[in-house]
Amino acid sequence: MKAIVFKEVKAPIYYGDFPDPIATSEQVIVNIKAAALNHRDVWITHGLYGIIEPDIVQGSCGAGVYNGQEVIINPNVNWGPDPDYPEHKDYRILGMPIHGTFAEQIAVHKDRLVEKPAHLTMEEAGALPLAGLTAYRALFTKARASANDKILINGIxxxxxxxxFQFAVAIGAEVYVTSSDPEKIKKAIALGAKGxxxxxxxxxxxxxGAKVDVVIDSAGGKGFSSLMKACNPRARIxxxxxxxxxxxxxPQLLFWKELxxxxxxxxxxxEFQEMIDLINKYKIRPVVDSVYQxxxxxxxxxxxxxxxxxxKIVFKV
Ligand SMILES: NC(=O)c1ccc[n+]([C@@H]2O[C@H](COP(=O)([O-])OP(=O)(O)OC[C@H]3O[C@@H](n4cnc5c(N)ncnc54)[C@H](OP(=O)(O)O)[C@@H]3O)[C@@H](O)[C@H]2O)c1
Structure with a gap:
């Protein structure tokens, strides 16, 4: 089959022939139709990831067909019994250190497959898994976001x-964004951002334009104290x-505002299933930036x- 394969740190990304996956007795073979990039895939090529192995098919997000059914693949493998923390010593994410979705086929446990929401195209479905799951947990489980909150999404x-952002708008919250690019802010406003x-x-x-009750952040860095300044008392970041x-x-902002x-x-x-339920309930369609082979x-x-x-940057397979 054809695949995108991590060979070694700082080497060019390999695209080409790779052996077909062989399913164990507990696994099934999914024919991938769409798969999406995450920054994780780029960090791995720079060596910026915990466990790095050579000759691994990259990609954590994917949607495809198994047994005639359209499915989305849950990228978590062996989260373990504790819902609060992936304590299992064999916890892995598809795409490193186990083979991922940037290929024509993947072998996964059947319990990783969830029915594709009917309103999504394959590209939209392939865009969803890792980003949707991470966003869901951060927003709802951790920050306890609700329709009554003003929510800031940093780096839209x-x-x-x-x-x-799409989840927060869907539940009816007042949502604000930041970006380095005014055009991206305009696009977010067109999709329902307040400012x-x-x-x-x-x-x-x-x-x-407002102080907020919830902040969702993936940047960190020097700008973090500005996020704290943007917060209302009792805000969750x-x-x-x-x-x-x-x-x-x-520390003064942290304790004075009880952040x-x-x-x-x-x-x-x-949470993966709850995220899919949310997508179905509000008919949310992940924004696809571009589609590549x-x-x-x-x-x-x-x-x-x-x-x-x-x-999301998506590969059509
Ligand atoms: N913990 C987890 O489970 C998990 C899961 C997924 C991702 N991550 C991590 O989260 C980060 C984002 O991942 P991604 O896949 O969503 O990446 P991405 O699509 O490449 O997003 C990067 C965005 O970060 C924003 N950004 C950059 N510098 C910023 C700054 N100083 N302040 C605010 N925003 C800034 C930019 O937004 P603008 O273009 O709007 O400026 C940029 O588009 C990565 O570090 C990734 O490793 C962690």
Whole structure:
């Protein structure tokens, strides 16, 4: 089969022939139809990931066909029994260190498959799994977001960020965004954002138009104290990424406003099903930025590295 394969750190991404997967007695073979990039796939090529193995098919997100049925693949493998933490020593995410979705076929346990929501195209379904799951847990389980909250999504160009944004708008919350790009803020407003600010500007939190009760962040870095300044008292901040490195937390803001800060990783299997239920209930369609062939891997990875996207970068297989 054809696949996108991680060979070694800083080597060009390999696209080409790779052995077909062989299913164990507990696994099934899914014919992949669409698969989406996550920043994780790019970090891995730079060696920025915990467990890195050579000759692994990349990709955590995918949708396809098994036994004539259209399915979405849950990228979690062996989360374990504790819903709060993936404690299982064999916890893995598809795409590293086990083979992922950027291929014509994948072998997965049957219990990783969920019926594709009928209103989604294959590309939209393939865009969903990792970003949707991460956004769901950060927004609802950790930050306890509800329709009564004002919610700030930091860096709306991000795949997970945009998914969290769509969930927050769907439940009827008042949603604000930041971006480095005014065009992305305009696009978010067209999709239902109440307002936005450019996070590269000094004191951007004063331009947001409101103080917020929930913040969803994947940047960290020096800008983190501005997020705290954008908060109402008792606000909840959920962090699922650290794209801009270490943050300095302003302790006075933290204790004076009684802020709560949570870390959030992926999500458990129950949250995956709840996320799919939410997608079905509100007929949410993940925003697809662009669609590439697997053979166009280099161009697709470069688009993500450059941060040009608004929505998910998808491979049509
Ligand atoms: N914990 C988990 O389970 C989990 C799951 C998924 C992802 N992650 C992590 O979360 C991060 C985002 O992942 P992704 O796949 O959504 O990536 P992505 O689609 O590449 O998103 C990157 C976005 O981050 C925003 N950004 C960059 N610098 C920023 C800053 N200083 N302040 C605010 N926003 C900034 C940019 O938004 P604009 O373009 O709008 O400026 C950019 O588009 C990565 O670090 C990834 O490893 C973690």
């Amino acid at each position: 160009g991000g795949g997970v960020a945009l998914m969290a 936005g600010a450019i996070y590269t500007e000094d004191k951007w939190h004063k331009n947001l 959920a962090i699922y990424g650290g794209t801009r490195g270490n943050s300095v937390v302003n 709560e800060i949570y870390g959030s990783t992926m999500g458990n299997d129950m 697997l053979s166009e891997a280099e161009t697709a990875y470069a688009r993500m590295s450059d941060g040009k996207q608004f929505g």
